[in-house]
Amino acid sequence: MEEYIKKLLEQVRFKKAHRGIAEEIRAHIEDQIEDNMAAGMDREAAEKAAIEDMGDPVEVGISMDRVHRPQIAWQMVLGAVVVGIIGSIIHILLAKSAAVGGNTGVVNGSSSFILYTVLGIIAMVLVYLMDYTAIARFSRILAVALFILIPITDRMGRQINGTHVFLSVGPITILTTAVMLLYIPLYGGIIYKYKGGKCGSLIKALLWIVIPCGFVFLIESKSTAFIMAVSMLAQLTIAILKGWIKVPKVPVIAGIWSVFILSPVILVWGLYSLGTLAEYQMMRLEHMFKADSPAYYEINTVREFARSSGLLGGGSEDIFDRLPSPNSDYVLTYITSTWGTIAVIAVIAAVGGLIIAGFITSSKSKNQLGQVMGSGCMMALLASALLNMGAAFGVIPFFSSFFPFISAGGSNLIVSYAFLGIIMCIYKYKTAYPQHMDIDIRGKIKLGKIEFIKN
Numbered sequence: 387m388e389e390y391i392k393k394l395l396e397q398v399r400f401k402k403a404h405r406g407i408a409e410e411i412r413a414h415i416e417d418q419i420e421d422n423m424a425a426g427m428d429r430e431a432a433e434k435a436a437i438e439d440m441g442d443p444v445e446v447g448i449s450m451d452r453v454h455r456p457q458i459a460w461q462m463v464l465g466a467v468v469v470g471i472i473g474s475i476i477h478i479l480l481a482k483s484a485a486v487g488g489n490t491g492v493v494n495g496s497s498s499f500i501l502y503t504v505l506g507i508i509a510m511v512l513v514y515l516m517d518y519t520a521i522a523r524f525s526r527i528l529a530v531a532l533f534i535l536i537p538i539t540d541r542m543g544r545q546i547n548g549t550h551v552f553l554s555v556g557p558i559t560i561l562t563t564a565v566m567l568l569y570i571p572l573y574g575g576i577i578y579k580y581k582g583g584k585c586g587s588l589i590k591a592l593l594w595i596v597i598p599c600g601f602v603f604l605i606e607s608k609s610t611a612f613i614m615a616v617s618m619l620a621q622l623t624i625a626i627l628k629g630w631i632k633v634p635k636v637p638v639i640a641g642i643w644s645v646f647i648l649s650p651v652i653l654v655w656g657l658y659s660l661g662t663l664a665e666y667q668m669m670r671l672e673h674m675f676k677a678d679s680p681a682y683y684e685i686n687t688v689r690e691f692a693r694s695s696g697l698l699g700g701g702s703e704d705i706f707d708r709l710p711s712p713n714s715d716y717v718l719t720y721i722t723s724t725w726g727t728i729a730v731i732a733v734i735a736a737v738g739g740l741i742i743a744g745f746i747t748s749s750k751s752k753n754q755l756g757q758v759m760g761s762g763c764m765m766a767l768l769a770s771a772l773l774n775m776g777a778a779f780g781v782i783p784f785f786s787s788f789f790p791f792i793s794a795g796g797s798n799l800i801v802s803y804a805f806l807g808i809i810m811c812i813y814k815y816k817t818a819y820p821q822h823m824d825i826d827i828r829g830k831i832k833l834g835k836i837e838f839i840k841n
Contacts, residue, residue: 387415390437397447402517403454403818406752410820415440459747459813465740466510466806469791470503472736476792480713480720499713502796506803513807514814519823521808522575522755529572532565533598564788564797566602566610570617570766571808574759577622581630581822588631588638591622609787613769619646621762628754688716689780691723714794715787718778734775737791741767744809753819756812763805770798 391411395404415436422432440446477499521528576594580587595618603611623639625631687708705712705723712720722730741764748760767790774789776782788798 387412387433387437390415390440390443394443394447394450397444398451398454400451400455400818402815403450405823406818406820407450407454411440454817456814456818457816459810461743462740462747462806462810462813465736465743466507466791466803469736469740470507472733473792474500474503476717476721476733477713477794479724480717483724484713498796499794499799502794502799503791503803505796506800509800510803510807510810513804514810516811518571518756518759518808518811518815519753519819521571522578522759525572525575526579529569529576529594529598532569532572533601564610564795564801566598567614567766567801568804569598569614570621570762571759571805573618574621574755574762577625577630578755578758581625582632584632588626588633591625591631592642595619595622609770609773612773613766615646616769617762617765619643620765621758624758624761628758630754685780685782688719688778691719692779695722695726697726697728711794715774716778717789717793718775722778733792734771737771737789740806741771741790744806747809747813751812751816751819752821753812753815753823754821755823756815756819760809760812763808767802767805 391408394411395408398404398407415433418436418439419429419432422435423429427435573594577591580591583590595615599611599615599618602614619642622642626633626635626639691705691709705716705720709716709719718730718733721733744764744767745761748757748764751757751760770788771790773782774787774793777787778789787793788795790802791799793799
């Protein structure tokens with residue numbers, strides 16, 4: 387049997403697929419051997435007959451080579467290019483409108499959008515060329531390094547257009563709190579290493595959420611912390627449903643989501659009742675319960691723009707004077723006001739379609755690690771989009787947010803395209819890797835030693 391498998395694998399050029407193919411063929415032969423033995427054959431005859439039933443190893447190997455070669459998710463490539471072009475056109479026109487009104491800050495901010503889009507696509511390609519299992523193998527090390535990197539560079543931090551920038555070179559911002567979103571795919575690898583664990587593993591998995599999200603929340607990036615928490619809880623939910631962590635599925639999932647939803651509400655309400663919040667925070671909370679409160683006028687202004695816009699635009703023309711960041715936080719409000727409801731629906735549909743395609747693409751992977759990592763990345767983009775839409779249409783009070791691929795924001799754009807690169811990388815290996823695999827660093831080294839001894 388092993389000789390048959392070896393000869394078959396010689397025909398498969400994609401080496402990373404060898405392990406999965408070998409496991410699949412071996413399992414199929416073993417099943418056939420058991421059937422033959424149940425029919426009255428001895429072990430040796432049963433194995434010989436099972437191998438003969440498999441067919442010529444060269445022909446089978448050639449067919450396997452066609453199936454298991456690396457694949458490109460062309461729908462993701464096309465989607466990335468389309469949304470990049472759409473975003474660039476929007477910001478070019480937005481910059482021209484801002485220039486007419488003398489809003490130089492918006493003009494300068496929009497002029498860098500194309501540069502960051504190009505850098506994002508480059509990041510997407512570079513991530514695609516990687517192996518997502520290698521990223522997962524070093525997930526804890528990379529997560530800790532990312533966690534340490536932010537406070538170290540915080541000494542260089544400053545506010546630029548409302549964004550906390552830790553590191554920049556000239557006009558290009560390199561490091562903002564948005565890079566903490568890269569923690570999300572790493573979390574997929576972290577919880578995969580707890581596969582087979584029980585309550586203790588669940589507690590550890592939750593701590594890997596609470597600590598970084600709490601830290602990001604404290605450094606005044608509440609939207610990033612929210613997106614991280616939602617995305618990682620979604621990954622943990624999928625992991626529990628797939629049986630990675632051996633706990634009662636429904637009660638545990640319901641419990642962790644209930645705590646996530648209710649704890650912030652109870653905490654904020656308690657602080658509000660005690661009067662320990664800052665004055666501006668008290669006023670913003672009051673606005674959530676008093677629609678006529680003047681404390682937080684932006685939400686009323688956004689609703690006014692939405693009401694005054696028709697299907698093809700025709701809304702108020704003073705958006706640059708009345709709303710901050712119409713090229714980033716309120717880019718959807720700008721599109722609605724300038725080009726109308728049809729235009730904003732088309733933009734949302736383009737980005738939403740790309741996100742849905744990402745979910746579908748990652749779900750096609752046989753490997754559960756890839757499914758969870760990809761789902762986390764797309765959940766981050768989905769949560770970011772919903773958060774931004776809520777603020778842009780006056781559904782929720784404003785706090786800094788980002789509409790993927792369309793809002794201005796260097797680090798956010800690059801991270802968004804990097805997430806697409808992870809999806810493409812997962813798709814590339816969708817038939818190469820088995821459902822489960824060892825991604826432990828020590829296990830990999832041990833395997834290497836065994837193979838060396840055998841050779």
